Amino acid sequence: MTTDPRAMRWEFLEKMLLIRRFEEAVGRFGADKDFPGHYHLYIGQEATGVGAMAALGEKDRIASTHRNHGHVLARGADPMAALAEILGRDAGLNRGRGGTIHLCDPDLGFLQTSGVVGSVVGLATGGGYACKMLGDGTLTAAFFGDGALEEGIAFECLNIAALWKLPVIFICENNSADAWGMAKGGYPTLVHASNDLRSIPGSMGIEAIRVEGIDPFAVYDAVSTAAARCRAGEGPLFIETMTRRWAGSAPLWPELATGITDIGMATGRTAIGDGPHRDWYETNDPVLRLARELAAEGAEALARVEQIDRQVRDIIETAAQRALASPFPAVETAADYVFAN
Amino acid sequence: MSRRQTYAAAFVDALLDSMDEDRTVSLIGSAPLGLGPERHLTNQLRDRHPNRVMDPPTAEGGVASVGAGAAMAGVRPFVDLLTGSFVYLAWTQIVNEAANGFYMSGGKLPVPVTYHCLEGVRGAGAPQHSQSPHAMLWNAPGIEIVMPAMASDVYGLIRTAIQSPNPTMVFSHAKILGVESAVSDERAPLPFGKADIKRKGRDVTIVALSIGVHHALEAAELLAQQGIDAEVVDPRTLVPFDEEAVLASVEKTGRLVVVDEMPLRCSSASEIAATVAEKGFQHLKAPVQRVTRPDVPVPFSPPLEQALTPDAEQIVCAVRRITAEA
Ligand SMILES: Cc1ncc(C[n+]2csc(CCOP(=O)(O)OP(=O)(O)O)c2C)c(N)n1
Ligand SMILES: [Mg+2]
Numbered sequence: 001m002t003t004d005p006r007a008m009r010w011e012f013l014e015k016m017l018l019i020r021r022f023e024e025a026v027g028r029f030g031a032d033k034d035f036p037g038h039y040h041l042y043i044g045q046e047a048t049g050v051g052a053m054a055a056l057g058e059k060d061r062i063a064s065t066h067r068n069h070g071h072v073l074a075r076g077a078d079p080m081a082a083l084a085e086i087l088g089r090d091a092g093l094n095r096g097r098g099g100t101i102h103l104c105d106p107d108l109g110f111l112q113t114s115g116v117v118g119s120v121v122g123l124a125t126g127g128g129y130a131c132k133m134l135g136d137g138t139l140t141a142a143f144f145g146d147g148a149l150e151e152g153i154a155f156e157c158l159n160i161a162a163l164w165k166l167p168v169i170f171i172c173e174n175n176s177a178d179a180w181g182m183a184k185g186g187y188p189t190l191v192h193a194s195n196d197l198r199s200i201p202g203s204m205g206i207e208a209i210r211v212e213g214i215d216p217f218a219v220y221d222a223v224s225t226a227a228a229r230c231r232a233g234e235g236p237l238f239i240e241t242m243t244r245r246w247a248g249s250a251p252l253w254p255e256l257a258t259g260i261t262d263i264g265m266a267t268g269r270t271a272i273g274d275g276p277h278r279d280w281y282e283t284n285d286p287v288l289r290l291a292r293e294l295a296a297e298g299a300e301a302l303a304r305v306e307q308i309d310r311q312v313r314d315i316i317e318t319a320a321q322r323a324l325a326s327p328f329p330a331v332e333t334a335a336d337y338v339f340a341n
Numbered sequence: 342m343s344r345r346q347t348y349a350a351a352f353v354d355a356l357l358d359s360m361d362e363d364r365t366v367s368l369i370g371s372a373p374l375g376l377g378p379e380r381h382l383t384n385q386l387r388d389r390h391p392n393r394v395m396d397p398p399t400a401e402g403g404v405a406s407v408g409a410g411a412a413m414a415g416v417r418p419f420v421d422l423l424t425g426s427f428v429y430l431a432w433t434q435i436v437n438e439a440a441n442g443f444y445m446s447g448g449k450l451p452v453p454v455t456y457h458c459l460e461g462v463r464g465a466g467a468p469q470h471s472q473s474p475h476a477m478l479w480n481a482p483g484i485e486i487v488m489p490a491m492a493s494d495v496y497g498l499i500r501t502a503i504q505s506p507n508p509t510m511v512f513s514h515a516k517i518l519g520v521e522s523a524v525s526d527e528r529a530p531l532p533f534g535k536a537d538i539k540r541k542g543r544d545v546t547i548v549a550l551s552i553g554v555h556h557a558l559e560a561a562e563l564l565a566q567q568g569i570d571a572e573v574v575d576p577r578t579l580v581p582f583d584e585e586a587v588l589a590s591v592e593k594t595g596r597l598v599v600v601d602e603m604p605l606r607c608s609s610a611s612e613i614a615a616t617v618a619e620k621g622f623q624h625l626k627a628p629v630q631r632v633t634r635p636d637v638p639v640p641f642s643p644p645l646e647q648a649l650t651p652d653a654e655q656i657v658c659a660v661r662r663i664t665a666e667a
Binding site: 035036037038088089092095096097098099100101102114115116117118147150151152181182183185188191192252253328329331333334335338 | 371372376380381396397398399400401402403426427430464465466467468469470635636637638640641642643644645648649
C-alpha cells in the first residue's frame with residue numbers, strides 16, 4: 001500500500017469498487033437462492049472498511065461481525081474464497097462451515113468473526129490484551145455496528161480496555177440514520193437512550209471521535225492517528241464512523257434497492273434522474289462519490305475510473321463463476337475441525 | 342368444531358388472550374416470530390395493546406433481568422430472547438436469578454416470568470444461530486420448560502406458562518412456525534406435565550420433542566408401510582416431565598426411540614433414556630435408541646447441515662435397528 005495520498009485515492013477506489021461488485025454478486029446469489037439464510041451487505045460502508053484497513057499494519061489483529069464482507073476484502077482476502085464461503089463450498093475461506101456471517105481469514109490477522117451482536121467488543125479487547133502481552137507493537141481493531149453498544153459486554157470490555165490501557169481501536173460503524181428498525185418491520189437498528197454513542201467510551205476516559213464513514217480519507221486519517229497512539233501505549237481509542245443506511249439494508253431481507261451500480265453516474269455518462277434514490281446516487285454512495293471526484297480531474301482520469309470498474313467487474317465475475325462451480329464439502333468431513341489436533 | 346391454524350397464529354392468539362385477560366401481561370420483544378413470513382402476525386398485539394408491547398434494545402441479559410425483576414414485583418412479562426443461541430447471553434439471569442428465586446427465598450418470592458426463543462437448526466444458521474439450549478436448561482432446577490410442537494399445543498401451553506407462578510421457558514423450533522394443524526374452537530390452558538399421544542401404536546414408542554414430533558409422525562407413516570406400528574409420545578413439557586405416560590407406552594410396546602434435535606451427550610434424549618432405563622428396564626425388549634445431532638457445531642454449508650440434522654429417515658433407521666428381529 002502506498003502512502004502517497006494521490007496514488008492512494010486510486011487504490012481506495014479499486015478496493016471500494018471491488019467490495020461493491022462483490023456485494024452486488026452476493027445480492028444476486030441471495031435473490032436467486034444460490035445460498036440459504038439471512039445475510040448482510042456492506043454496501044454504503046465501503047469507505048470505512050477500506051480507509052481503516054489501509055491504516056493498519058500487517059501484523060495487527062482484526063475482529064469483525066455479521067457485516068464482514070467488506071472487512072475481509074479490504075484486508076486482501078481472495079474474493080473467490082469469500083464468495084465460495086458464502087455459497088457454503090469447500091473452497092470457501094472457512095471450508096463452508098461459517099458462511100456469510102462468519103467470513104474469517106486468520107492468515108490476514110482476523111480473530112473470530114462473530115454474529116453475536118456485541119461480542120466483537122469483547123474479543124477485540126482480548127486481542128488487545130494479547131498484543132500488549134506480546135509487546136510487538138501491534139494492536140487490535142474491532143469493527144462493530146452501533147447495535148453492539150446495546151449489549152452489556154460492550155460496557156464491560158470498554159471498561160477493561162480502558163483500565164488496562166490495551167491497544168485496541170474500537171471502530172463503531174453507525175449506519176442507523178435512515179434505518180426503519182424492527183418496530184416498523186425493517187432490519188433492526190439502534191435502540192439507545194444515548195443519543196451520542198461517543199459518550200459511552202467517553203465516560204470511561206476513552207477518547208472518542210466521529211468521522212464521515214463515506215470518506216475513506218477521513219477514516220484513514222482517524223485510524224492512523226489512533227494507531228500511532230495505541231502503539232505509543234496510550235491505550236484504546238474509539239472511532240464512530242457515520243453512514244446513511246443504504247436503502248437495500250433497510251428492510252429485514254437485503255435487496256439491491258439501488259440497482260447495479262452504474263459508474264456512469266460518477267463519470268457523467270449517465271444522468272441521475274429524479275427518484276427515491278437520488279440522494280444516494282448524488283451524495284451518499286461512497287463509491288460513486290470517490291469515483292466522481294477522481295473522474296472530474298480530466299479525460300485521462302475518467303478513462304482510468306472506467307477501466308478500473310471494468311477490471312473489477314471481471315475479477316468478480318470470474319470469482320463468482322468459479323465459486324458457483326466449486327463443490328460442496330464432502331459430507332464425511334462434517335465432523336472435522338471440532339477440535340484442533 | 343375444529344379448524345386449521347399455523348403454529349405462529351396460535352402463538353399470537355395465546356398472547357392476545359393472555360393480555361386481554363390480565364392487564365399485567367406484557368410482551369418485551371419486537372419480533373418473537375423471527376425473520377420469516379409469519380413475523381407480521383405479531384402486529385395484532387401491537388395494535389390491540391400498544392402500551393404493552395415493548396421494543397427492547399439488543400440486550401438479552403438486560404431484558405431477561407427486567408423480566409425476572411418485574412415478575413418478582415408482581416407483573417407477568419413475556420420476554421422474547423430471539424434466537425435460541427442468544428439465550429446464553431441471558432443465562433445467569435434465567436438460571437441463577439429467575440430459577441433460584443422461589444427456593445432461595447424459602448418459598449416467599451414467586452417469579453412468574455415467561456421466556457421464549459426460536460431455537461434449533463433453522464437452516465443456514467451456522468454454528469452461532471442454530472443452538473438449542475433446552476437440554477442445558479433442564480439441568481437447572483427451578484424453571485419450567487415447554488416444548489410445543491403444534492398449533493394445538495402452543496396455544497394452551499403458552500396460556501399456562503403465563504399463568505404459572507413459576508419462571509417458564511417456551512422453546513419454539515424456528516422451522517415449525519408456519520406448520521398448520523387442526524385446532525379446536527374451544528381452547529383452554531393446557532396442564533403442564535401431561536404428555537400427548539400424537540399417534541397410537543403397538544410396536545415401538547417414539548418419544549419426540551418439538552420439531553422431532555413432526556419427524557416422528559412422518560417416520561411412523563413410513564414404518565406403517567413396512568408393517569411397524571409406532572406410537573408417538575410428545576411430552577410437551579420437559580419440566581414437569583410426564584414419566585408415567587412414557588413408561589406406560591414403553592410397557593405396551595417394549596421398545597423406545599427418543600428424538601431430540603440436540604448434540605447427543607446430555608441431550609434431553611439422554612435424560613429420557615436414562616429415566617426409562619432406571620424405571621422401565623423390565624419392559625424393554627431392545628436397547629433404547631437416541632436420534633440426535635452428533636456432538637458437532639451446526640455447519641453453514643447446506644449438505645453438511647442436512648447430514649447432521651435428525652429427520653424422519655434417521656428415526657426409521659433407529660426403529661429398524663431395534664425391530665429387525667421382531
Ligand atoms: C446477541 C444478538 N442478539 C440479536 C442478534 C440479531 N441481530 C442480528 S444483526 C442485528 C442488528 C445489529 O445492528 P448493528 O450492530 O448496528 O449492525 P448493522 O447490522 O446495523 O451493521 C441484530 C439485533 C444477534 N445477531 N446477536
Ligand atoms: Mg447498525
